[in-house]
Amino acid sequence: MAEKKKPEKEHVAGVGEKEQREYEHIKESAEESGRYGERAEEVAARTVLKHHKEKGHKKGE
Numbered sequence: 147m148a149e150k151k152k153p154e155k156e157h158v159a160g161v162g163e164k165e166q167r168e169y170e171h172i173k174e175s176a177e178e179s180g181r182y183g184e185r186a187e188e189v190a191a192r193t194v195l196k197h198h199k200e201k202g203h204k205k206g207e
Contacts, residue, residue, distance in 0.1 A: 158191050161198050169194040 158169050173190035182189045
């Protein structure tokens with residue numbers, strides 16, 4: 147029997163696991179509430195990258 151694979155989550159380049167979880171949370175919240183329409187993924191990624199830079203993290207931290 148073939149092994150079932152989990153659907154792969156989208157990854158925001160240059161961020162760590164914590165920021166990746168934050169991205170998923172923001173995206174899912176926006177999609178559930180209908181905020182931002184089809185731009186939920188973009189808004190979530192931009193928000194996470196903005197916070198990442200504000201904290202002074204380097205790429206991949």
